[in-house]
Amino acid sequence: MTAEEGHYIWQQEGEGGATDSEIYLSKLARRAFLNFWSYSNPHTDESGGRELCDFLVVFGNDIIIFSDKACKFPSGAIEVAWPRWYRSAVLKSAGQLKGAASFIERFPDRIFLDPECKQPLPIPIPPPGKRKIHLVAVTRGSGEACRKYFGHGSSSSLVINTSIAGRDHERNPFMIGWPLNRETFVHVLDELTLDIVLNELDSASDLIDYLEKKEAYLSSTCADFYFTGEEDLLASYISNPLPDFNGFSFKPLPDAGLLKEKCLVIGSEGDWIRLCETPTYGEFKKSKEISYEWDRLIEHQTTHIIKNTAGIISKHDSVTDIGAHEAVLRAMAEEPRMFRTEIAKAHQSILTRKFDGDRLSATVVLPHRPGRAYVLMVLKRPHDVDYDLYRDLRRNSLVGFCRASRLRLAGIKEIVGIASEQSDSSGVTQDFILMKLNEHLSRDDKAKEVADLRQAGIWKDSWTCV
Known part of the structure; x- marks a missing residue:
């Protein structure tokens, strides 16, 4: 295209x-x-x-x-x-x-x-x-x-x-x-x-x-x-x-x-x-202000789609497929305002928290939608690494954390993954993935997945495979 x-x-x-x-x-x-x-x-x-x-x-x-x-x-x-x-x-x-x-x-x-x-x-x-x-x-x-x-x-x-x-x-x-x-x-x-x-x-x-x-x-x-x-x-x-x-x-x-x-x-x-x-109504209106960060994230990606400058992780590599873009952003936009507040707080925390190492992730499952997990990740960019190479590394890392969440959480049918730099970086971009989980993994399949993720430096010893 x-x-x-x-x-x-x-x-x-x-x-x-x-x-x-x-x-x-x-x-x-x-x-x-x-x-x-x-x-x-x-x-x-x-x-x-x-x-x-x-x-x-x-x-x-x-x-x-x-x-x-x-x-x-x-x-x-x-x-x-x-x-x-x-x-x-x-x-x-x-x-x-x-x-x-x-x-x-x-x-x-x-x-x-x-x-x-x-x-x-x-x-x-x-x-x-x-x-x-x-x-x-x-x-x-x-x-x-x-x-x-x-x-x-x-x-x-x-x-x-x-x-x-x-x-x-x-x-x-x-x-x-x-x-x-x-x-x-x-x-x-x-x-x-x-x-x-x-x-x-x-x-x-x-x-x-x-x-x-x-x-x-x-x-x-x-x-x-x-x-x-x-x-x-x-x-x-x-x-x-x-x-x-x-x-x-x-x-x-x-x-x-x-x-x-x-x-x-x-x-x-x-x-x-x-x-x-009522005071309760006023408190509710004030509490949801952070939720608009979620809206801005969706709209920011939309502007890139309109300009044809947006990439998206897809198993079919259809990075310019409008259907793939729409599916992941609609999953994000399906969240009601009240729960956008919770996911926006988690995303802002990941973007601003200080941490050791090269990456930080969080997995969020909202109570009204137990079959969907959000994997939020940031990856530091080494100064001596080309940006395109960095983006490839970040996408691969995001896919790995999504695979790990599938193994760690029972009842998950789909995963929305979002990766970026931290907010204090000179430039911040995002990668998105919507992973549909239809196939059943056997015990041997899960063991192999854990081994692969451990070798990639993603699986933590403290994690348990369900």
């Missing part, structure tokens, strides 16, 4: 987007999903390069389609102004989202990054049966009118009311239920709640987990839901952490078999504000 062929354009100049509103959406969404999986204004090959949507995320088996509509709220009586705005901002977005989802389902290989349809998506759409599509309508322009209509210190966000569907919306100002008549779930975020949701759930796993659980929760046949805004629904979600800090969920609903009729779940107005004012 030549440098020109290897130059991918999905990370466009600036933030992407055709309007100020789309640019802002792109900025927030790229912060959560990072550049590798984020595409502004993708196109189809219909009608000479028709725009598919305003923003597209393809992350593993999940696809998120965003439509952005900034519509000025009409003047005049609310019974006329609201239906006009709703049809322009919400219903039109919902219809476009449904059309985009249908196109993806039917023609997954006909989506491009440019209007000329010369640059296909750098990673493929997940196959049927595995892909999960989420629709997000971003609406702007209703905030001030909403605040005046409800009064009493309204936050200005649109009310969630799942008892209404289709044209019912036109008789219920500033309330959103099922724009597409319960056929398809559409997340509707306004100018206030877009910021709150994408700033609070600013990793791929966190946001996708919320979208999936929200869809299941609000789609329940045993209840209707009334929340004074998406922010209060989010507060209900965050206030119900799962055991072992393994994410969040909504409180369980009553057993449908025990109910004589559908129940109504009503959220408390102002829950989001009250949550943000």
